[in-house]
Amino acid sequence: IIDDPTTTSEDTALLNKLIERKAELETELAQQLNYFKEKHPIIKGLRSELNSINKKIEEERQRILTLKKKAIQYRILKREVETSKAIYESLLNRLKETRSIQNLRLTNIRVVDRATVPDKPVRPKKKMNLILALFIGLFLSTGTALFIENLDLSIKEPDEVQKYLGLPILGTIPLYKQKKDRSVHPALSILTNSHSRVLESYRAIKANLTLSNPDLSKRLLLVTSSVPNEGKSVFSVGLAGVMARAGEKVLLVDVDFRHPNLHQVFGIQRTNGLSDLLAEGVQNLHNYIKSTEIENLDLLTCGSLPPDPAELLGTKKMEEVIQDLSKRYDRIIFDAPPVLAVTDALVLSTRVDGVIIIVRFEYTHRKALQRAKEALEGVNARILGAVLNMVTPRGGGYYYYYYYHYGEKS
Ligand SMILES: Nc1ncnc2c1ncn2[C@@H]1O[C@H](COP(=O)(O)OP(=O)(O)O)[C@@H](O)[C@H]1O
Ligand SMILES: [Mg+2]
CATH class of the missing domain: 3.40.50.300 (P-loop containing nucleotide triphosphate hydrolases)
Structure with a gap:
């Protein structure tokens, strides 16, 4: 845990102290065992202290581990928040842009003439067709008559x-x-x-x-x-x-x-x-x-x-x-x-x-x-x-x- 680069020294300070204390106790215990037997109250006291230290070390390790897990989760969440924030900002920007463009257009455009629904059909143009038919008919008939007249040159x-x-x-x-x-x-x-x-x-x-x-x-x-x-x-x-x-x-x-x-x-x-x-x-x-x-x-x-x-x-x-x-x-x-x-x-x-x-x-x-x-x-x-x-x-x-x-x- 201590070697993990993600754990800060703050987090591990207590743990380090506890480990140091444990090492001290172990050396003291080894020295005292030279003088005293197991049943001696000093040895007993040292051992119970060691036990409680071990317990504390274990507790501290557990605490750091959960802390680390939480930190990881926190980072994940934080990143998510950041990306969401970025997306939100870009969307917001775009929204602002379109709003401003809309505003621009709205100011430029005026209704000049309102579209009306015509009461007559656009096609076919009856009048035009009639006039055209009249002229084409006249043209063709006189043309044909002249043609026939010139074709037959007999006295009629x-x-x-x-x-x-x-x-x-x-x-x-x-x-x-x-x-x-x-x-x-x-x-x-x-x-x-x-x-x-x-x-x-x-x-x-x-x-x-x-x-x-x-x-x-x-x-x-x-x-x-x-x-x-x-x-x-x-x-x-x-x-x-x-x-x-x-x-x-x-x-x-x-x-x-x-x-x-x-x-x-x-x-x-x-x-x-x-x-x-x-x-x-x-x-x-x-x-x-x-x-x-x-x-x-x-x-x-x-x-x-x-x-x-x-x-x-x-x-x-x-x-x-x-x-x-x-x-x-x-x-x-x-x-x-x-x-x-x-x-x-x-x-x-x-x-x-x-x-x-x-x-x-x-x-x-x-x-x-x-x-x-x-x-x-x-x-x-x-x-x-x-x-x-x-x-x-x-x-x-x-x-x-x-x-x-x-x-x-x-
Ligand atoms: N008014 C007429 N109606 C019907 N047939 C006619 C008429 N005049 C002439 N014909 C006929 O035309 C043909 C030619 O007439 P013809 O007097 O012999 O012509 P041409 O002397 O000019 O050559 C004849 O068969 C004649 O009977
Ligand atoms: Mg004749």
Whole structure:
């Protein structure tokens, strides 16, 4: 115990004294035993003193031991207290810091505007979407309409003829249904049905022609178009028929040497026609001119097909024939080939009083029509106007009605 470094000298002072005293007593006892026997009161006294000293030493040792134990416990407890204190202090510090930061924030922040609960939904934005839809819809529809309009460049309205060409519209002819009965050519069957809309439109065109061009009352007309199959021949027959019915003496001349078909319309032989007349002579005119089933309407077929029709039509002889014929007839109508295919129509156009251009509805290309018009103007032909053929009802009615009444007024 004494050697233990943890025990202090204070603690062991009493113990040391007791040990010293014991040693003294032991030496004294050893000396006295030289003189006295065991039973001697001095020896007895020494021994009892030694015993009590031993007892005291033992007691003291026990006391120190418990003291040491307590000291150890105390130290453990003390350390615990110290650590707890350190932890407590650091926590306290942190608490102080956060408090001070909180205080700082609280002083800096103000409520500027209180948040409110909206009464309308944020999304979807109905108004915005509607406006967007409107614009996108408009944009797409006009875009598509323009695209389609530019894709299909055919003439689709009477106004377009005037707009793109500056040509007056003489009238429109509706598209008629082809009859199954093939015994009468459709071009003629129109003329026999006096109440047909097609016949009405021919009459309107005739009225329009003569009223707007009084100088044409006894003149030569050339019917042509920009491309084939626009209805030149059918129109020539129709107009000639209507004029003949009105009492004019009319001659129909087939000058389409490429695709002659007037003889088929009237069921007459093609031979002994214009080309033969030009080859032989004007003297025997009556040999070539054929009368038709329509009163006042005569027909001059194209005759045998010449190698160069354009040259033939441009000869001096042709001019003489035309002059001679114009003396005998009130009206001569030439059914010519298309302008853009061959020059025949151009050659002849300068020798007549007026040219009528047939435009097929939703078929004739704007550009083609424009070029045909330019070609005719190039040879100084007098273009009377255009006829829009094979018009189909659109938007509840035929354009033809409008032009019919327009024609009557003028
Ligand atoms: N208004 C119309 N309605 C229906 N078909 C027509 C009309 N006009 C012409 N046709 C038809 O169109 C085709 C071509 O006509 P056609 O007069 O021979 O043309 P072109 O002489 O210009 O080549 C013919 O089959 C004809 O019956
Ligand atoms: Mg024809």
